[in-house]
Amino acid sequence: MTWNSPAEFFAMGGYAFYVWGSFGVTALALLIEPMLLKKRRSEVLRSLQRELSAKERSQ
Amino acid sequence: MSVITWKYASPQYFYPLAGKMIPWFSLLAVIFGAAGLWLGFFVAPTDAQQGEGYRIIFIHVGASWMSMFLYLVMAFWAGIGLSFNTRLSSMMATALAPTGAMFAFLSLWTGALWGKPMWGTWWVWDARLTSELILFFLYLGFIALQAAIDEPRRADKAGAILALVGVVNVPIIYFSVKWWNTLHQGASVSLTQAPSMAKTMLLGMLMMALCFWMYSVAVALMRVRAIMLERERHSEWVANLREVQP
Numbered sequence: 001m002t003w004n005s006p007a008e009f010f011a012m013g014g015y016a017f018y019v020w021g022s023f024g025v026t027a028l029a030l031l032i033e034p035m036l037l038k039k040r041r042s043e044v045l046r047s048l049q050r051e052l053s054a055k056e057r058s059q
Numbered sequence: 060m061s062v063i064t065w066k067y068a069s070p071q072y073f074y075p076l077a078g079k080m081i082p083w084f085s086l087l088a089v090i091f092g093a094a095g096l097w098l099g100f101f102v103a104p105t106d107a108q109q110g111e112g113y114r115i116i117f118i119h120v121g122a123s124w125m126s127m128f129l130y131l132v133m134a135f136w137a138g139i140g141l142s143f144n145t146r147l148s149s150m151m152a153t154a155l156a157p158t159g160a161m162f163a164f165l166s167l168w169t170g171a172l173w174g175k176p177m178w179g180t181w182w183v184w185d186a187r188l189t190s191e192l193i194l195f196f197l198y199l200g201f202i203a204l205q206a207a208i209d210e211p212r213r214a215d216k217a218g219a220i221l222a223l224v225g226v227v228n229v230p231i232i233y234f235s236v237k238w239w240n241t242l243h244q245g246a247s248v249s250l251t252q253a254p255s256m257a258k259t260m261l262l263g264m265l266m267m268a269l270c271f272w273m274y275s276v277a278v279a280l281m282r283v284r285a286i287m288l289e290r291e292r293h294s295e296w297v298a299n300l301r302e303v304q305p
Contacts, residue, residue, distance in 0.1 A: 002101070002111075009100070012111040012112070012114070013105065013112070014110070014111075015110065015112035015114075015176060017172075018173065018175065018176050019115055022115045022118055022119070022168070022169040022172045022173070023115075025168055025169075026118045026122065026165050029165060033158065033278055034277075034281065037278060038281075040285045041281070041284065041285045041288070044285055044292075045303055048292060048297065049304070050305075051292070052304070053305035
């Protein structure tokens with residue numbers, strides 16, 4: 001084990017800004033992309049549902 | 060075999076199959092990601108020259124590989140769509156572009172954050188960095204070009220030409236560190252030479268690369284499903300889906 005304490009882990013031997021800046025932005029990107037896709041899907045589904053129910057009423 | 064393959068080339072059959080595959084690829088991404096982070100932060104030793112700063116390698120290399128690999132996959136599907144007029148192939152190419160662009164951005168971003176403490180600069184106009192930046196612009200160009208054309212099948216064709224021409228940039232990125240003198244170090248993993256880094260470092264890097272790969276499959280499938288619904292909204296198979304019933 002490289003680390004003796006959590007503080008040492010977060011300090012990353014003085015490279016905290018660079019290491020956490022890399023991992024943080026990557027994690028954020030990998031979380032946001034699927035969230036946006038879920039939103040996109042639910043928007044399409046909602047508009048399709050609206051279209052179909054409008055069609056049913058007109059028949 | 061070929062009957063089965065062709066069947067899934069149609070959106071109607073591919074849509075539910077993709078839906079079933081998404082959770083499995085997401086699960087694999089989480090497993091590989093957890094293993095990679097564990098190896099990267101808790102097992103891999105401190106680097107003799109770069110201290111703890113080198114740990115950026117665990118995402119930088121995987122993100123760079125994915126940015127190049129996804130471009131090739133995107134160009135492949137775009138090319139298939141162009142030659143055989145298969146609409147699902149073109150939709151797959153469109154679905155891959157934003158994820159590829161994201162990995163190209165992450166490659167540049169983590170590279171800048173690694174370059175600053177080690178080289179003393181965020182950016183240099185050398186061959187490796189510049190060709191990766193061009194890859195990022197190629198992705199953006201592909202996305203913008205397709206967005207600018209209203210008719211989807213024409214957008215597919217125009218995008219495919221751009222994607223195929225841009226393929227020339229991928230070997231340039233890959234071999235740039237061999238062909239030119241650059242600040243960037245040589246290839247991290249070579250098929251012809253014994254690995255130069257500690258085994259645990261290499262393994263952590265590969266795990267993170269696998270995590271990004273599985274993640275890319277999962278999100279590309281999510282996006283292609285949304286694209287199928289958007290483009291084929293007036294077709295019967297979409298109207299018959301259980302999830303669109305009012």
